[in-house]
Amino acid sequence: MSKTEITAAPGIPTIVITREFDAPRELVYRAYTEPDLLVQWLGPRDLTTTIDRYEVRDGGSWRYLQTDADGNAYGFHGVFHGDPSPDGIVQTLEFEGAPGHVCLQTSRLPERGGKTLVSTVSVFQSVEDRDAMVASGMERGVRDSGERLAELLARLLAS
Amino acid sequence: MSKTEITAAPGIPTIVITREFDAPRELVYRAYTEPDLLVQWLGPRDLTTTIDRYEVRDGGSWRYLQTDADGNAYGFHGVFHGDPSPDGIVQTLEFEGAPGHVCLQTSRLPERGGKTLVSTVSVFQSVEDRDAMVASGMERGVRDSGERLAELLARLLAS
Numbered sequence: 001m002s003k004t005e006i007t008a009a010p011g012i013p014t015i016v017i018t019r020e021f022d023a024p025r026e027l028v029y030r031a032y033t034e035p036d037l038l039v040q041w042l043g044p045r046d047l048t049t050t051i052d053r054y055e056v057r058d059g060g061s062w063r064y065l066q067t068d069a070d071g072n073a074y075g076f077h078g079v080f081h082g083d084p085s086p087d088g089i090v091q092t093l094e095f096e097g098a099p100g101h102v103c104l105q106t107s108r109l110p111e112r113g114g115k116t117l118v119s120t121v122s123v124f125q126s127v128e129d130r131d132a133m134v135a136s137g138m139e140r141g142v143r144d145s146g147e148r149l150a151e152l153l154a155r156l157l158a159s
Numbered sequence: 160m161s162k163t164e165i166t167a168a169p170g171i172p173t174i175v176i177t178r179e180f181d182a183p184r185e186l187v188y189r190a191y192t193e194p195d196l197l198v199q200w201l202g203p204r205d206l207t208t209t210i211d212r213y214e215v216r217d218g219g220s221w222r223y224l225q226t227d228a229d230g231n232a233y234g235f236h237g238v239f240h241g242d243p244s245p246d247g248i249v250q251t252l253e254f255e256g257a258p259g260h261v262c263l264q265t266s267r268l269p270e271r272g273g274k275t276l277v278s279t280v281s282v283f284q285s286v287e288d289r290d291a292m293v294a295s296g297m298e299r300g301v302r303d304s305g306e307r308l309a310e311l312l313a314r315l316l317a318s
Binding site for chain 2: 090102106
């Protein structure tokens with residue numbers, strides 16, 4: 001199975017995340033944009049994601065909560081920029097635990113021979129913000145998300 | 160009079176613009192957020208700015224047009240992230256001539272001894288996008304805007 005690659009080069013306010021999925025891009029795009037699919041893979045395995053709003057359109061806003069077994073909820077929200085499509089999804093993201101800190105994420109989903117290479121470039125307001133995101137333990141959530149998405153896509157393709 | 164400094168370091172998808180203004184931050188903040196003031200300084204001297212919408216609040220969207228003497232109009236729009244205040248203004252910006260390309264701008268307005276040092280950090284989706292913005296001739300617009308804002312603040316303080 002493919003692995004998630006996470007790149008955070010020193011001195012540049014960017015994180016690049018890539019992973020290949022054994023599924024056509026249209027299915028990967030559905031998993032990114034349909035709330036009932038999104039909640040099945042987004043985030044660490046031990047948190048439950050619930051969608052508050054998810055307006056998949058230019059200027060549309062989204063918000064979800066990730067809740068742990070003790071009931072602690074972590075909120076995230078953002079705004080889509082441009083109409084999302086399999087050619088790309090551009091959105092801002094704010095963690096509600098750190099108000100005033102915003103990142104801008106660009107996801108591409110090119111397909112090669114039936115597989116889809118998803119890349120997400122996140123740019124932060126500063127290198128310090130980027131480093132804080134890395135230090136927050138985001139890697140576990142990113143790796144869990146990648147594995148869970150691969151599992152979901154396999155289930156969808158088998159059904 | 161102070162001059163505008165523009166920094167675009169190689170290999171980093173960022174432009175930093177700073178300029179000191181001889182005015183208190185509250186007045187500078189008004190010039191950034193009140194449409195009837197904004198149109199008096201924003202952009203190159205030979206273009207006319209008209210505001211389509213300007214919702215100064217968390218999640219609010221804005222759009223303006225800059226029109227030249229021949230009637231050619233250039234549209235820009237974006238979304239405020241967090242409630243704008245003299246402590247900071249965070250917003251996205253898209254030039255409608257290049258759809259799909261977004262930048263994230265963070266403006267700070269710290270005051271020192273009655274003067275205000277405005278800094279705006281713009282982060283782009285890639286270094287290529289940043290370089291394209293620099294190559295587009297944005298410097299003239301930025302320098303004109305800084306001079307026009309200084310002139311407007313002087314007028315407001317004298318009135």
